[in-house]
Amino acid sequence: MSKRLIIVGGGPAGYVAAIRAAQLGADVHLIEKEHIGGVCLNVGCIPTKAMLHVAETYQAVLNGNSIGICADNVNVEWPKVLAYKNSVVNRLVLGVQGLLKANRVTIHHGHATVRSPKSVELNGAEMEADSIVLAVGSEPSRPDFPGSDLPGLLDSTAALNLESIPESLIILGGGVIGVEFAVMFRNFGCNVTIVEMLPRILPGMDADIVEQFQIELARKGISILTGARLTEVSGNGSELCAHIDVNGQPIERTAEKMLIAVGRRPRINGIGLKETGVTVEHGRIVVDDCFRTSIPGIYAVGDCSSTMMLAHVGSAQGIAAVEHALGHTTAYVGHIIPACVYSNPEIASVGLTEEQARAQGIHFKTGVFPLAGNGKAIIESNGTGMIKIIAGSRHGEIIGVHIVGPRATDLIAEAALAMRLEATVTELVSTIHAHPTVSEAMPEAALAVDGLSIHWPPGMKHNQGAL
Numbered sequence: 001m002s003k004r005l006i007i008v009g010g011g012p013a014g015y016v017a018a019i020r021a022a023q024l025g026a027d028v029h030l031i032e033k034e035h036i037g038g039v040c041l042n043v044g045c046i047p048t049k050a051m052l053h054v055a056e057t058y059q060a061v062l063n064g065n066s067i068g069i070c071a072d073n074v075n076v077e078w079p080k081v082l083a084y085k086n087s088v089v090n091r092l093v094l095g096v097q098g099l100l101k102a103n104r105v106t107i108h109h110g111h112a113t114v115r116s117p118k119s120v121e122l123n124g125a126e127m128e129a130d131s132i133v134l135a136v137g138s139e140p141s142r143p144d145f146p147g148s149d150l151p152g153l154l155d156s157t158a159a160l161n162l163e164s165i166p167e168s169l170i171i172l173g174g175g176v177i178g179v180e181f182a183v184m185f186r187n188f189g190c191n192v193t194i195v196e197m198l199p200r201i202l203p204g205m206d207a208d209i210v211e212q213f214q215i216e217l218a219r220k221g222i223s224i225l226t227g228a229r230l231t232e233v234s235g236n237g238s239e240l241c242a243h244i245d246v247n248g249q250p251i252e253r254t255a256e257k258m259l260i261a262v263g264r265r266p267r268i269n270g271i272g273l274k275e276t277g278v279t280v281e282h283g284r285i286v287v288d289d290c291f292r293t294s295i296p297g298i299y300a301v302g303d304c305s306s307t308m309m310l311a312h313v314g315s316a317q318g319i320a321a322v323e324h325a326l327g328h329t330t331a332y333v334g335h336i337i338p339a340c341v342y343s344n345p346e347i348a349s350v351g352l353t354e355e356q357a358r359a360q361g362i363h364f365k366t367g368v369f370p371l372a373g374n375g376k377a378i379i380e381s382n383g384t385g386m387i388k389i390i391a392g393s394r395h396g397e398i399i400g401v402h403i404v405g406p407r408a409t410d411l412i413a414e415a416a417l418a419m420r421l422e423a424t425v426t427e428l429v430s431t432i433h434a435h436p437t438v439s440e441a442m443p444e445a446a447l448a449v450d451g452l453s454i455h456w457p458p459g460m461k462h463n464q465g466a467l
């Protein structure tokens with residue numbers, strides 16, 4: 001007889017787990033209280049990328065003069081932008097619903113509460129299963145400061161559905177979500193200020209990459225305050241005033257709207273964890289390497305339990321959890337996770353940064369190849385950006401790759417695969433890459449580890465300008 005599985009949450013962790021479990025022959029019941037696709041499809045990854053795409057296209061047309069595209073009266077028709085974004089979301093949500101149906105996953109609507117290791121309560125009725133997978137996701141963190149309840153303060157969901165493009169926007173938080181919104185709204189013509197408490201934006205990303213990225217943001221006209229702590233927000237009805245302490249100096253910035261993007265927290269209240277005895281630490285469900293919680297039979301995956309709150313992480317964990325629950329061996333490789341910023345330029349990264357490698361006492365060497373030496377990058381983005389490879393100093397094994405520039409978010413897949421296969425820089429170099437592509441910069445960066453790039457002059461530093 002097939003095993004019965006209940007999966008709570010239909011985001012990228014839950015719906016992917018459901019499909020995989022169905023492939024393995026389980027009788028799968030997926031419970032979702034809002035929308036199939038979760039945060040990612042409905043108010044996260046997909047709508048933001050759709051709007052970033054429109055904003056970037058708008059800028060490309062506005063600045064098309066230099067490449068011979070001359071268009072007058074270029075405007076943004078905001079309702080159409082929102083309609084396009086919604087159409088992409090709806091198409092993907094319908095697609096996932098179709099996939100679940102085609103895999104014979106039963107979808108239930110409502111708020112599920114865990115009642116025992118083998119049962120959940122849904123809409124007043126008890127449902128039983130051999131295993132339960134919690135994939136309940138996360139919600140925006142809401143910091144408390146004077147003025148935090150004023151109208152005009154937005155979370156990311158509200159920022160995706162504004163009635164018009166604000167003239168000015170303050171973004172509290174210079175992490176990935178804050179930066180993506182900053183670039184999107186700036187490209188739509190809004191005046192944007194990022195307020196970040198830490199010494200630099202995008203903490204955790206490679207310092208050289210972020211430095212070059214910040215130069216690009218400044219070139220776009222995005223104002224960045226680092227070492228900046230918001231103390232209060234006041235408002236006069238039409239404008240918000242942010243009171244900020246910048247390295248001990250009080251300053252004020254005004255804007256029409258303010259986006260709070262200081263991170264997300266697991267959404268785990270009111271789902272029966274305490275009553276069932278599932279261990280929670282620092283607001284997160286505790287799991288082991290196989291995504292088992294402290295209660296046998298209950299698994300947790302995705303944002304509700306992971307320190308890396310990314311859709312692809314949740315999906316990979318969902319697959320691993322149901323494979324384990326159904327008695328199969330799993331292959332979750334949690335130390336090679338690409339992380340991307342879908343801004344303009346893009347950033348992508350996998351493996352260790354120099355700082356992390358140093359902290360772990362690893363002996364390494366680095367190779368940097370500026371995209372000013374790559375034909376396709378010059379065609380597409382004026383040669384802005386670079387690839388940095390970090391490799392073990394003895395064998396040249398790749399331990400980290402960091403990219404800023406065009407197509408970075410696609411290029412990073414090659415780096416992740418290289419790391420997964422424990423490839424060395426020599427193997428990257430001897431893999432022939434098509435010309436002209438930005439991917440040619442990957443073997444060039446690998447060659448740079450030994451100072452042997454073909455398309456960059458020997459001895460010239462990566463930040464010494466274009467060829």
Ligand SMILES: Cc1cc2nc3c(=O)[nH]c(=O)nc-3n(C[C@H](O)[C@H](O)[C@H](O)COP(=O)(O)OP(=O)(O)OC[C@H]3O[C@@H](n4cnc5c(N)ncnc54)[C@H](O)[C@@H]3O)c2cc1C
Nearest residue numbers: 009011012013033038039040044112137302303309310311
């Ligand atoms: C603006 C924004 C942009 C983002 N961009 C990216 C990106 O580009 N790339 C990326 O990898 N990640 C991105 N993320 C993060 C990504 O969206 C999350 O990591 C991902 O959605 C987590 O998936 P999940 O399945 O764990 O949870 P969620 O997507 O949060 O899904 C959880 C689901 O569970 C349901 N649920 C919760 N409790 C219950 C209950 N008791 N009963 C029934 N159903 C319940 C919820 O309604 C929800 O649908 C972004 C996030 C935001 C906010």
